[in-house]
Structure formats: structure tokens, C-alpha cells
Amino acid sequence: MKKGVMRPGHVQIRVLDMDEAVKHYKDLLGLVEMDRDDQGRVYLKGWTEVDKFSVVLRQADEPGMDFMGFKCLSEEVVDQLRGELVEFGCEVEDIPEGELKDCGRRVRFIAPTGHAFEIFATKKQTGKWGVGNHNPEAWPMGLEGMKATRFDHCLLYGPNLDETLDLFRDVLGFELAEQVIAPDGKRVAQFLTASMKAHDVAFIHHEEPAKFHHASFFLETWQDVLKAADLLSMTDTSIDIGPTRHGLTHGQTIYFFDPSGNRNEVFAGGDYHYPDHEPVTWDAEELGKAIFYHDRALNERFLSVLT
Amino acid sequence: MGEFLQVTEQCSGQSFRCKAGQSVLKAMEQQGLKCVPVGCRGGGCGFCKVTVLSGDYSCGKMSRVHVPPEALAQGQVLACRIYPLTDLIIECRPQQPAAGHMNEHTTTKAMR
Ligand code: FES
Numbered sequence: 115m116k117k118g119v120m121r122p123g124h125v126q127i128r129v130l131d132m133d134e135a136v137k138h139y140k141d142l143l144g145l146v147e148m149d150r151d152d153q154g155r156v157y158l159k160g161w162t163e164v165d166k167f168s169v170v171l172r173q174a175d176e177p178g179m180d181f182m183g184f185k186c187l188s189e190e191v192v193d194q195l196r197g198e199l200v201e202f203g204c205e206v207e208d209i210p211e212g213e214l215k216d217c218g219r220r221v222r223f224i225a226p227t228g229h230a231f232e233i234f235a236t237k238k239q240t241g242k243w244g245v246g247n248h249n250p251e252a253w254p255m256g257l258e259g260m261k262a263t264r265f266d267h268c269l270l271y272g273p274n275l276d277e278t279l280d281l282f283r284d285v286l287g288f289e290l291a292e293q294v295i296a297p298d299g300k301r302v303a304q305f306l307t308a309s310m311k312a313h314d315v316a317f318i319h320h321e322e323p324a325k326f327h328h329a330s331f332f333l334e335t336w337q338d339v340l341k342a343a344d345l346l347s348m349t350d351t352s353i354d355i356g357p358t359r360h361g362l363t364h365g366q367t368i369y370f371f372d373p374s375g376n377r378n379e380v381f382a383g384g385d386y387h388y389p390d391h392e393p394v395t396w397d398a399e400e401l402g403k404a405i406f407y408h409d410r411a412l413n414e415r416f417l418s419v420l421t
Numbered sequence: 422m423g424e425f426l427q428v429t430e431q432c433s434g435q436s437f438r439c440k441a442g443q444s445v446l447k448a449m450e451q452q453g454l455k456c457v458p459v460g461c462r463g464g465g466c467g468f469c470k471v472t473v474l475s476g477d478y479s480c481g482k483m484s485r486v487h488v489p490p491e492a493l494a495q496g497q498v499l500a501c502r503i504y505p506l507t508d509l510i511i512e513c514r515p516q517q518p519a520a521g522h523m524n525e526h527t528t529t530k531a532m533r
């Protein structure tokens with residue numbers, strides 16, 4: 115049941131070298147730089163996003179994800195969910211307004227997988243970049259690289275998937291859209307949505323907590339995915355796999371790495387989910403096909419290369 | 422121009438040429454060898470960890486979790502982030518992907 119969580123609002127990613135990272139996310143992915151703060155963090159977004167930013171880069175000596183934030187309908191929703199998170203047994207931390215520039219207060223909690231998440235309701239809206247919302251043109255001039263349209267989801271690796279599903283479903287109102295089940299009945303992957311999208315956040319079972327698999331960005335078409343692959347070769351960027359199609363969610367995809375080794379995805383298409391849909395289930399024996407629909411085999415990197 | 426350095430991986434006995442300024446991992450991949458596992462190629466995942474037994478090299482940025490200062494001092498580095506200055510002998514022990522250091526880095530807490 116929906117409880118007022120709308121969408122992925124932001125992800126803060128650690129990078130080893132800020133200049134290289136900005137070049138990657140701006141010039142190659144085509145995100146738009148929106149701001150910087152006195153900690154040296156850089157704020158970016160995809161051009162279709164109405165909020166001021168969705169990707170925050172922070173320089174650190176270890177790559178990975180600091181946190182992922184979900185935007186809620188209202189401050190009342192944040193208060194309500196904060197209470198329920200505490201009741202659920204989550205440690206919550208109140209992050210004051212302005213800690214992220216032009217973002218309201220956030221409530222941070224650690225999921226049983228070890229990842230830090232946040233909920234918030236207020237962020238400055240600057241509108242779709244370059245087009246606005248009054249008689250808007252189809253797309254703005256001046257976009258770079260892959261012209262990524264929005265930050266779409268993250269895939270995260272960690273333990274305790276059952277408890278994490280309880281938290282996201284029962285407390286935050288996400289739905290289980292898709293899952294992978296091992297022969298012993300254990301759920302080893304879960305794709306969760308707060309919207310109609312195939313996934314807003316996904317988890318794969320892994321013993322080590324709090325690992326980052328990828329942040330994903332949406333493109334319009336399969337042709338755009340092919341062009342993204344061209345750009346990766348033109349810039350000699352580290353490719354993981356693709357272009358191909360996922361079995362899970364059926365999106366058309368390519369995986370690659372940022373200069374610090376964090377995995378990115380750009381994808382197009384994919385399934386949708388309504389609240390009355392049963393979860394889609396894949397058997398773990400079919401995992402190769404579930405992940406890479408054409409190769410029908412996993413590359414080892416997919417399961418073990420993480421930041 | 423045209424300066425090649427020789428890199429030898431001790432466990433497999435394989436040897437390959439590396440251009441000055443090229444990473445050891447990239448040189449290995451270009452010559453179709455597999456003696457060092459290839460991950461992110463960005464110094465982030467720790468997949469390509471090797472020990473340099475002899476020779477000089479310069480280093481790019483590497484994740485501190487996979488290469489803490491003590492390890493660096495002992496030549497335990499990431500092949501995707503080292504650039505030979507002389508011929509190198511490296512060793513890549515067949516390793517189980519890191520499930521070992523589980524509680525070492527819950528970095529999520531301290532940061533915002
Ligand atoms: S391949 Fe990831 S650290 Fe070298």
C-alpha cells in the first residue's frame with residue numbers, strides 16, 4: 115500500500131577524483147551540473163528532473179554509495195514514516211535542512227542490508243532543465259554525451275533481504291515487483307517500486323553489507339543505448355557488459371564504470387508495475403537469463419565487482 | 422615514444438609488454454591474457470589486486486579499503502592503477518572474492 119513515498123530523489127556517490135568524476139557524469143552521461151557546496155560536493159541531475167539535483171558526488175578515498183534518498187509527498191508523510199521507522203527498530207538520524215544545498219531536512223536510516231537511506235519532502239524545484247513546464251519544447255539544446263534523462267534507481271548488495279523487504283514494503287509502502295528465488299525458497303534478489311516503474315531500488319543477496327552495485331539512468335530508446343555504447347568506446351571508458359537486455363524488468367541496458375570504479379547503467383524500456391500485480395518471479399537456476407537475457411550467462415563481474 | 426616495459430606475472434608465468442604510461446591491467450587485457458582478474462578498471466573494486474615483487478612503478482588513485490597504506494608499502498596494489506617505470510615482476514594469487522573483510526568498513530555511518 116502506498117504511503118507517500120514518491121520516487122528516488124537523490125544518490126550521493128563517493129569518487130576518488132572529483133575532476134575526473136565530473137567529466138564522466140557531465141560530459142559522458144550528460145547530466146547537468148547544478149551546483150557545488152563548500153564541502154566540495156558537486157550536484158547534478160538529468161535534464162527531465164524537476165527537482166534541483168539528483169546526483170551528488172563527494173570526493174573520498176573509497177568509492178561507493180553514501181546514501182540514497184527518496185522524496186515523499188509532504189513533511190507530514192516524513193514525520194509519519196519517521197515514527198514508523200523507529201517503531202520498526204531502525205536507528206534514525208535527523209539531517210538538518212540545508213546540509214544538502216537547497217534541500218529540506220532529511221531523515222536517515224540504515225536498512226538491514228547495511229545501506230543508508232533517507233526520506234525527505236522538500237527540495238528546491240528548478241524545473242526541467244532547458245525547457246521548463248510552460249509550452250515546453252521536446253528537449254533542450256546543449257545536452258552532452260548520452261543525454262541521460264533522469265536518475266532512475268540503484269541496485270545494492272547486502273544481507274537480510276527479508277527484513278529489508280519488510281521495511282520497504284510495510285513501513286515505506288514499496289511493492290515487490292520482481293524477485294529471484296533460490297531452490298531452497300530463499301529470495302536472493304528483490305526489485306522494489308514506489309511507483310509504476312519496474313524498480314525504484316533493487317537488492318541482491320550478498321554477505322558483505324552496504325555494497326554498491328550500480329546507479330542507473332534512463333534513456334529514451336534502444337538507439338540511445340547503442341549510442342551510449344559508441345560513446346563508451348570513443349572515450350575508452352571501462353565497459354562491464356552490453357548493450358543487451360535484462361530478463362528481470364526486460365529493460366535494454368548497458369553497464370559501465372565511472373573513473374573510480376563505481377558501476378553505472380543506462381537503460382531504456384522495461385516493464386511497469388501496478389499495485390494489483392503479482393510479483394514476477396525468476397528461478398535462481400535461470401539467473402543468467404534473468405540478468406542478461408541474450409547471453410543467458412552471468413559474467414563473474416556482475417556478482418562480485420562492487421564498490 | 423615506443424618504450425615498452427616487460428611485466429611478468431609469476432604464478433602463471435605469463436609475460437606481456439606495457440607501454441610507458443599504460444596501466445598493467447590494460448596492457449594485459451590488450452594482449453588477451455587473463456592472469457589478473459579484471460573488474461572495474463578504476464581502482465575501486467579490488468578485483469585486480471597484485472603484489473609487485475620487483476621493479477618501480479607509479480600509482481594512480483586506489484580505494485583505501487583495498488589498498489590501505491600498509492599494503493601499499495608492501496607493494497600490494499591494484500593492477501589497473503599502476504604504471505610501470507621499469508620492468509615488473511608481479512604476483513596474482515588466485516583469490517576468493519573478498520567476503521573476508523566484512524566488518525572492516527561500514528563507512529556509511531560517519532558520512533553525509
Ligand atoms: S579492476 Fe577494480 S580495482 Fe582494478
Ligand SMILES: [Fe+2]
Pocket residue numbers: 267268269328330379
Ligand atoms: Fe539497473
